[in-house]
Amino acid sequence: MGQTVAQKIIARAAHRDTVEPDEVLWVDVDIAMIHDSGGPRRIWPMLTELGVRVLDPDRLVMVSDHYVPAQDVGAAEILQTTRAFAKEFGVTRFHEAQGIAHTLMVEKAYLRPGMLYVGGDSHTCTGGVLGCLALGMGSTDLFGVVATGRTWLRVPHTIRVEIDGALAVGVTAKDLILTIIGDHGMSGGLYRVLEFGGPAIAGMGIQERSVLTNMCAEIGAKTGIIPADDVTVSYLAERGVDVEPGPVSDQDATYAETWRYDATAVEPVIARPHRHDDVVPASEISGVPVGRAYIGACTGAKHSDLVMAAEVLRGRSVAPGVLLQVAPASRGAWEQAIGDGTAATLMEAGAHILSTGCGACPGIGSGVLGPGEVCISTTSRNARGRMGSPDSQVYLGSAYSVAAAAVAGEIVDPRMLMVVPA
Amino acid sequence: MTIIEGRVWKFGDDVDTDVIVPGRYLIGDVPEIARHVMEGIRPGFADLVEPGDIIVAGSNFGTGSSRDVAVKAMLAIGIRAIVAESFARIYFRNCINSGLAPVECPGASVIEEGQRVRIDLLDGKVTVVDTGVVLEAVPLPKEIASILDAGGLVGFMRREIEADHR
Ligand code: SF4
Numbered sequence: 140m141g142q143t144v145a146q147k148i149i150a151r152a153a154h155r156d157t158v159e160p161d162e163v164l165w166v167d168v169d170i171a172m173i174h175d176s177g178g179p180r181r182i183w184p185m186l187t188e189l190g191v192r193v194l195d196p197d198r199l200v201m202v203s204d205h206y207v208p209a210q211d212v213g214a215a216e217i218l219q220t221t222r223a224f225a226k227e228f229g230v231t232r233f234h235e236a237q238g239i240a241h242t243l244m245v246e247k248a249y250l251r252p253g254m255l256y257v258g259g260d261s262h263t264c265t266g267g268v269l270g271c272l273a274l275g276m277g278s279t280d281l282f283g284v285v286a287t288g289r290t291w292l293r294v295p296h297t298i299r300v301e302i303d304g305a306l307a308v309g310v311t312a313k314d315l316i317l318t319i320i321g322d323h324g325m326s327g328g329l330y331r332v333l334e335f336g337g338p339a340i341a342g343m344g345i346q347e348r349s350v351l352t353n354m355c356a357e358i359g360a361k362t363g364i365i366p367a368d369d370v371t372v373s374y375l376a377e378r379g380v381d382v383e384p385g386p387v388s389d390q391d392a393t394y395a396e397t398w399r400y401d402a403t404a405v406e407p408v409i410a411r412p413h414r415h416d417d418v419v420p421a422s423e424i425s426g427v428p429v430g431r432a433y434i435g436a437c438t439g440a441k442h443s444d445l446v447m448a449a450e451v452l453r454g455r456s457v458a459p460g461v462l463l464q465v466a467p468a469s470r471g472a473w474e475q476a477i478g479d480g481t482a483a484t485l486m487e488a489g490a491h492i493l494s495t496g497c498g499a500c501p502g503i504g505s506g507v508l509g510p511g512e513v514c515i516s517t518t519s520r521n522a523r524g525r526m527g528s529p530d531s532q533v534y535l536g537s538a539y540s541v542a543a544a545a546v547a548g549e550i551v552d553p554r555m556l557m558v559v560p561a
Numbered sequence: 562m563t564i565i566e567g568r569v570w571k572f573g574d575d576v577d578t579d580v581i582v583p584g585r586y587l588i589g590d591v592p593e594i595a596r597h598v599m600e601g602i603r604p605g606f607a608d609l610v611e612p613g614d615i616i617v618a619g620s621n622f623g624t625g626s627s628r629d630v631a632v633k634a635m636l637a638i639g640i641r642a643i644v645a646e647s648f649a650r651i652y653f654r655n656c657i658n659s660g661l662a663p664v665e666c667p668g669a670s671v672i673e674e675g676q677r678v679r680i681d682l683l684d685g686k687v688t689v690v691d692t693g694v695v696l697e698a699v700p701l702p703k704e705i706a707s708i709l710d711a712g713g714l715v716g717f718m719r720r721e722i723e724a725d726h727r
Pocket of ligand 1: 239240241260262435437438496500
C-alpha cells in the first residue's frame with residue numbers, strides 16, 4: 140500500500156518502513172521552535188522541576204516575536220527570561236525582534252523538505268510550505284521535545300487538496316484558503332493533514348503558498364504540506380541550501396478525501412466577525428464602514444503582501460477617519476520593501492508603520508482594538524476579542540482587500556481599485 | 562482517576578482558546594489568568610465552578626491558539642474533565658500533558674447543563690447520572706492514557722527518569 144508524504148516523514152522519524160493512519164507512535168524530532176510567549180517562561184520551570192536540560196541546542200530555534208517591543212514591565216521581563224534561556228542553554232539560533240517565528244523559519248531556510256518539525260505555536264503548520272511535516276503544539280509538549288528530542292503522535296489521515304487553474308488578478312492565496320475554510324468549516328480538517336497540489340500551486344511562489352499552509356490551523360488540520368518541487372528547491376538554493384525535490388506521496392497512496400478547486404473561479408472574499416469560516420465575497424458586503432485597517436501577522440505581512448498593498452495604495456491616500464497600520468512579518472520583508480520602493484508607497488499613502496512582530500494579531504502588542512472598533516485585517520483569526528476588546532469587530536481579507544478598504548473607508552471588492560484586464 | 566463524576570457546565574461548538582483565555586491576560590501567571598476563564602461568553606464563570614465540575618461541549622473544543630494555559634487555567638478553577646463531541650488537536654494534547662481528562666464523546670450534545678455525569682475513561686463510557694443514559698466515548702490509546710495517569714507529561718517523564726535509575 141502506498142504512503143502519503145506525511146506517512147513517509149513519520150515513518151522515517153519513527154524508524155519504521157511504513158506507518159498506518161491512527162497508529163500512536165513515538166518519533167524523533169528534527170527541529171523545534173519556541174517563542175517568547177509559550178517558550179522559556181513556561182518551559183524552564185518544568186526543566187528545573189525535573190532537573191533536566193535542553194538536549195540539543197542546535198536543534199532548537201528561539202524567536203521573541205509576541206512581546207516585542209515590550210509594552211510594559213511584564214513584557215520586558217518575559218523578553219529577559221527568553222534571552223537568559225538562550226544564553227543558559229547555548230541556543231545560537233535566537234532572534235529577538237527580527238520577525239515572526241513562522242516567517243523566519245521559512246526565510247532563514249531552517250526547515251528542509253522531509254523534516255519532522257515541532258513548534259510551540261498553532262501556526263507552526265506554516266512551515267509545511269517547504270515540504271516538511273510541521274506540527275504545532277503547546278508549551279508542555281515543547282518541554283518534552285526540548286528535553287528528550289522526542290514526542291508522540293497519532294499518524295494522521297491525509298486530505299488531498301487539488302487546485303486547478305490559476306488565480307486571477309486581484310485574487311490571492313488568502314482568498315483561496317478562506318474560500319476553502321468557508322466551504323468546510325473551522326473543524327473541516329480536524330486531525331487530518333491537508334496536502335496541497337495541482338497547477339495553481341505549481342504556479343505560486345513560496346510566500347503565497349505559505350498562506351495556504353499557515354491557515355490550515357484555521358480549518359482544524361493537524362498541518363498542511365506542499366511537497367517540495369522546483370519552486371521549493373530554488374527558494375532554498377537562493378538561501379544557500381541544496382536539496383532535492385520531494386519527498387512526495389506515492390501514486391497509490393490512500394487519501395481520506397480529495398477536495399478539488401478551480402483557482403480561476405476564486406474571487407476576493409472576506410471572513411466576517413467573529414468566525415473565520417463565515418466567508419462571503421467582498422462584493423457582497425461592500426459598504427461596511429471600517430475605522431481600522433491592519434496589515435500584519437505571519438499570514439499577511441510578508442514582502443509579497445506589502446507589495447500587494449502598495450499596488451492598491453500607489454498614488455492614493457488612506458480615507459479620513461481610517462487608521463492603516465502595517466506591521467511587517469520580518470525585518471527582511473521590510474528591508475526588501477525599502478529597497479524596492481514599496482515602503483515609500485505605503486508611507487506616502489498614510490500608513491502607520493509598526494515594528495515587526497505579532498503586534499495586534501494576538502491582542503498583545505501595538506495597535507490593539509478598543510470597544511466598538513471595526514477592523515479589516517490580513518491576520519488569520521477573528522474570534523471575539525482576539526485583537527483587543529471583546530466588543531471590537533474583525534473582518535479578515537487579503538492585503539489587496541485591506542488596502543482597498545483603507546482607501547475607500549469601507550469594505551470593497553479590491554478589483555474596483557485595480558487595473559484588471561477585461 | 563479512571564472514574565470521574567461531577568456536575569456539568571455546557572458550551573457549544575468551536576470554543577476558541579482566545580475565548581477560554583483572552584490574549585490580553587497571557588502576561589500573567591495561571592492563578593491570575595484562571596480568574597478570567599470564559600469571561601467573554603460566560604462572565605463570572607471562574608466563580609461559579611466548584612472543584613470537580615465537568616465541562617461538556619460540542620465539536621472542535623479548544624480551537625485556535627496553542628496556549629496551554631487554556632488547560633492549566635481550567636484545572637486551576639477546579640474543572641476535572643472535558644467531554645466534547647470532538648477536540649481541536651492541540652487542546653487535546655495539552656489536556657493529556659497537563660493531566661486534565663479529555664473525553665471525546667460524539668453524542669455529548671444530549672447532556673444538559675446542571676446534570677451529573679460519570680465518566681469511565683478506560684471503558685470509554687459517559688453515563689448521565691440523572692437519566693441513566695449511557696454514551697459511548699472514544700477510549701484513550703494506552704500510550705496516551707499512561708501520560709494522563711501520571712498526571713501529565715512532567716509526571717510521566719519523572720516516572721521514566723526514576724525507572725532508568727532503578
Ligand atoms: S502573527 Fe498572529 S498568527 Fe502569527 S504567530 Fe503571531 S500571534 Fe500567531
